[in-house]
Each structure stands twice: as structure tokens, then as C-alpha cells.
Amino acid sequence: MVRQILPLTALLLGSAFLLFAGGVNGLILPVRGEIEGFSAASLGLLGTGWAIGYVAGCLLTPGIVARVGHVRAFGVMCALAAISVLLSLLLISPWFWIPLRAISGFCFAGAAMVVESWLNERAEPSTRGKIFGAYTMINLAASTAGQMVLVLGDPAGYLFFVLAAIVYCAALLPTALSASATPSPLVSAKLDVPLLWRNSPVAVFAVFMVGISNAAFGTLAAVYAARIGLDVPAIALFASLPILAGAVAQVPVGALSDKFDRRIVLIGVTIVAIAADATFLLFAPAGEIAALATASLFGAAVFAMYPVIIAHASDHAAPGSFIQVSGGILLIFGIGSIIGPTVAGYSMSALGDPSLFVVTGIAHLCMLLFAVFRIVTTPALPDSQKAAFKPTPLGRNTTPETANLATNETPEPEISTMDQKAE
Template sequence: MPALPRSTMPLFVGSAFLMFAGGVNGLILPLRGSGEGFSSFSLGLLGTGWAIGFVLGCLLVPRTVQRVGHIRAFGAMTALAVVSILGSLIIIHPAAWIPLRGVAGFCFAGAAMIVESWLNERSEANVRGRVFGIYTMVNLAAVTAGQMVITLGDSNAPLFFVIAAIFYSLALLPTALYTAEQPQPLTETKLDLATLWKNSPIAVAAVILIGVSNSAFGTLGAVYGERIGLSVPAIALFMSVSILAGAVAQIPIGYISDKMDRRIVLVAVVAIAALCDAYFVFWEPQSATAVLIASSLFGACIFAMYPVVVAHANDHAPDNYFLRTSSGLLLLFGCGSIGGPLIAGGVMSFVGPSGLFIITAAAHVLLIIYAIYRITQRAPVPMDERGDFVNMSPTRMQTTETIAMDPRVEEEERETQSAQ
């Protein structure tokens, strides 16, 4: 088995620091905000701000890198991320936190894209799959560790804001001291909605609805746990086990989706998620054990939906269209992520904690209805014409550079060159 390039190790370390800080940042804000008496609507706007910033980062950071280079751009991203988290500690008010969270989303997207661009450049075709897998595992472990570290202290103290700032700063060191040549410019994202819709209408509708559901849960899950009386350690576990379950569940779900119509698999997974929604809404579990078990099943479903949809869309995409299809779906997912926390936060303000799962249930039911309709309108792709399912990190939105790291892009590039 070929060894990984030594030049990838500093990048893995930098990514781990970045994701650890992101895990702390993403959980401490809703916990502290809830403790300060912020409304559910205001806390939902934190997720909306993050998603807007993240999407803008994917669109604008490639141009910044082209002007000033990878190292300077990465330094700017981490510096602004530190400002955003420390600014949230100094000014404890939704009017400040929401735009600062948008800044964090922008910087997080930009920093991640720069690291991923370097990894992609340093990975030969024979090890790209391993690099992609290790990168995903590093991110998953780092985000989970960042969330779980909050169990070690008082969430109302400034400690965890400072810890997040420290690790954002530490993320800069591996790239600042990186001596290898800088990689090629970042991949730019362009949205060709007409072609995406023509290739796979269900993928377009599904990624928007999944963005609504997943972002609502990712932003307000901790608020839900706090409002039903869970302890801080239980809330951290509530969010972490859902992510871990989502990572594990992609293996069997991906295998099954490679063997049958992916739309049927999608409907089955979404239906189980909808049952979990109903459990949270109608049974209103209070014990930590019941909530953790339900959140594990819920996370296993919601975090496996997106890669199934991406795989289905690429089954229908023209040859050499993988990168453009996946990048376009990424932006649509981001658009759904903007609306999810906003809507769920507003509903929670009126009906209480269960409002979170009322919104996720609505998204899931709409997705089931439309998926069933599409199954009746179009035959499945023949097995010999389909691509393979590829696991994706459930910890955050992907970036265009994450997609570019996918081994299928290397194959796409080779086919394009051979055709010329």
C-alpha cells in the first residue's frame, strides 16, 4: 500500500485544530445564548447567519486566494474567526452574535477550502481515496472532541470562547510554517440550476429540504436539549451521537443504495427520520437515555440523506459533469440551510422545543411525497451505468474543494484529457 505524502500531515493537524474550534464554537453559542435568555428565533438566526457566511465563503474565497495566495488568505480567515468568537464573548447580544456568526461561517468555509486544496494538490491518484477518508475521519473526531470538551466546565463562563479562539489561532501554524509550494487556485462554484433540474429534479428538491432539516437540527438541537431540561453533558452527547451515528450509517445505507434504486432507499431513510420527528413531537421524551437513543437513529438518517441524493444526481449527470453537479447541489443545500434555522427558531418561539421537530418533520414529509411522485415518473438508472456511493462527513457543509478531493474527479479529469 503506497504511503501517504509527508506533506499532508501538517494539513491534517491544521484541519483538526480548525474543526475542534468549530465544534466548540457551534455548541457554546446556543448554550450560552439560551442561558442569557435569547429567544429561539434569535438563536435560529445564528444558524442562518452561519449558512449565509458559509455559502458566500464558497463563492468569494477562491478569488481572494487568487489575489493574495493561500497562506495569506488562510491567515486572514483564521484571524477573522478569532475576532468573531471573541467578539461574541465581549458583546453578548443577538444583534452582534448573528453577523459575527456569519463572519465565522465565511471564514470557516474559506479556511477549510484552502486546507482541502492543499491536500488535493499533494495527493496522487493512488492515495487520493485514503487521503479523502482520513481527512473525513480527522474532521469527525475533531468536531466531536470540540463538542464534548464543553462538558468539562461551565458553559456560562468565558473559558470555552477563549478555547475556541486558541484553536482557531493554532490552526494557522501548520500552514504558516508550510514550506511546500502553494497549490493551484481554488475551485470556483457555479450554479447551473436548469441543467441540475433537467438531470434530476428530485436531487434539486431533496438537497434544499435536507438543508432545511439538517441545519435546523444542527443549530437548534442544543437549544432543544436545554429547553427540555437536559444537562450540558447530555446535550453534548445528544449532538455528538447524532453525528457519529450519521457517519456510521452511511456505510450500510451506501451499500444498499448501490444495489437498488437510490430513490427507494432515500424514501425509506427519510420515512424513519419522520418517525423520529413524530416521536420527539408527540411523545416528548424527557429522560436523557430516551433522547440519546432517538437522536442516534435520527442522526443516522438525516446525515445519510445528502450523500444518497448526490450519488443519485451523479447517476443521471452527463459524462464529466461530476464536479459541476456536486458543486451545484452544495449551493442548493446551502440555500436550504439558510432557511431551516430561521423557520424552526420562529416556530419554537411559539410552540416550544417541539417546534424544531415540527419543521424537520414537514421537510421530511414533503421530501417523501415528492420522491414517491418522481419514482412513478422516471425509471431507475441501470446498474451498469451508475457510479459508486461515497461517504461524506456529516460534521458540516461540504465545500467545493471537498468535492474536488473525491477520487471520481481524478477519473473525470483523465477522461476529459483523453477525449481532447
């Protein structure tokens, strides 16, 4: 295992730096915004801006890489991300932070796609699964470490903004110094909603609702935690533990989804999420232990949904179309991620902080009812036609290249006009 991973150390290190900086950046903004007295509505728009930038990055990065190459594109993404963090420190206003957060989302998606395409180029079919697993584990650990580092200082100062910028710059060094051959052109994400709907209505509807729910919680969890009186270390745990719980939950949930109708498993996980929503709404757990336990239950459910949805969509996809299907599902998730933080932020401002879980609860209830309707009206797919479940990074950390790295398929990349002239 070590022998297989060692040649990829530079790429994995660059990815770890990227995710660490993203973890710091993603948590310091809502925490600092709460200290500055920003409204929940404006803080929710930070998540909306990030999702818009992230979707744009998934769509536009292949063209940028085709024009300037992988190394230059990655360097530009890391530099712009660092600039956006430092400008957020200089321009402390939500109306500056929202477009700056969009720039961060764009750069984050672009940089991740470059790293993943490079890893995919270096991965042999026999080692691809191990490399993808190591990549996923390293990214999860780095992102969590980036969030937890907030316990080491005062979020009211400049330290964490500067730290995120430094680590974003450090992320470009391993790839800039790597002697690896330049990989093939990136995979382009395509959104064909009618085709995806014919392929699997449950996957399309569910991933849209999951985008609304997960992005709302991911953006505003720190704000909610601060407003119920948790200190900074507990706020960091409130944001991090749900992600870790979701990653762990993928193992048993995936095993169940391979054994039973994935729609039934999705319903079961959704019921757990609704139970967590109801706990926050009805009992308002404000003590540290109760709040963290409920948040972990919430995360174990909601962050295990995305890979089940991807697996269900893949079960119904035409042979050889997994990457195209997963790319389209990702973009629908992104559209939901644009809507969720906006609605939740304005709801928290107008109706109070617990309304965050009104928004997530409505999304989960809609998903539950639609899945039940489809089970009643449409027979389950035979087990012989089901693809194997694959643990998947969380939707907000997934790009079209993630699917390429996670599978043995090698789709034909789009060739730009410049490439055609070069040929």
C-alpha cells in the same frame, strides 16, 4: 497507509484544529444563548447567519486566494474566525452574534477550501481515496471532540470562547510553517438550477429539504435539549451522537444505494427520519437515555441523506461534470440551510419547543412525497450507469473543494484577471 499520510500531517493537523474550534464555537453559542435567555427565534438566526456566511465563503474564496495566495488567505480566515469568537464574548447579544456567526461561516468555508485544495494537490490518484478517508475521519473526530469539550467547564464563563479563539489561531500555524508548494487555484462553485433540475429533480428538491432539516436541527438541537432539562454533558451528547450515527449509517446506506434504486433508499431513510420526528412530537422523550437514543436515530437518518443525494445526482450527470454538479447541489443545500434555522427558531418561539420537529417532519414528508412521485413517473437508472457511492462529509462541512478531493477529476479552475495579467 502511515507512509502516505505522514507528509500531509501539517495540513491534516491544521484542518483538525479548524474543525475542533468550529465544534466548540458552534455549540457554545446556543448553550450560552439559552443561559442568557435569548429567544429560540434569535438563536435560530445564528444558524441562518452561519449558512449565509458559509455559502458566501464557498463562492468568494477562490477569488480571494487568486489575489493574495493560499497561505495569506488561510491566515486571514483563521484570524477573523478567532476575532469573531472573542467579539461574541464581549458583545453578548443575539443581534451582534448573528453577523459574527456569518463571519465565522465565511471564514470556516474559506479555510476548509484552502486545506482541501492543498491536500488535493499533494494526493496521487492511487492514494486519493485513503487521504480523503483519513481527512474525513480526522475532521469528524475533531468536530465531535470540540463539542464534547463543553463538559469540562462552565459554559456561563469565558473559557470556551477563548479556547475556540486559541485553537483557530493554532490552525494557521501548520500551513504557515509548511514547506509544501502552493497548490493550484481553487475550484469555483456555480449554481445552475435549470441544469441541475434537468439532471435530477429528486436531488435538487431533496437536498433543499435536507438543508432545511439538518440546519434547523444542527442549530437548535442544543436549545431543545436544554429546554427539556438535560445537563451540559447530555446536551453535548445530544448534539454529537446524531452526527456520529449519521457517519456510521453512511456505510450500510451507501451499500444499499449501490444495489437498489437510490430513490427507494432515500425514501427508506426518510421514513426512519419521520419516525424519529414523530417520536419527539408524540412521546416527547425527556429522559436522558430516551432523548439521546431518539436523537441518534434521527441523526442516523438525516445525516446519511446528503451523500445518497450526491450519488444520485452524479448518476445522472454528464461525464466529467461531477464537481460542477456537487458544487451546485452544495449551494442549494446552503439555501435550505439559510431558511431552516429561521423557520424553526420562530416556530419554537411561537408554538413551543417541539415545533422544531414539526419543521423537520414537514421537510421530510415533502421529500418523501416528491421521491414517491418521481419513482411512479420516471423509471430507475440501470445499474450499469450508476456511479459508485462515496461516503461524504456532512453538508455543513462540505465545500466545492471536497468534491475535487474526493474524485480523480481535475476541472479547469477559473482564472482571475490578475492571473491572466501575470501570464
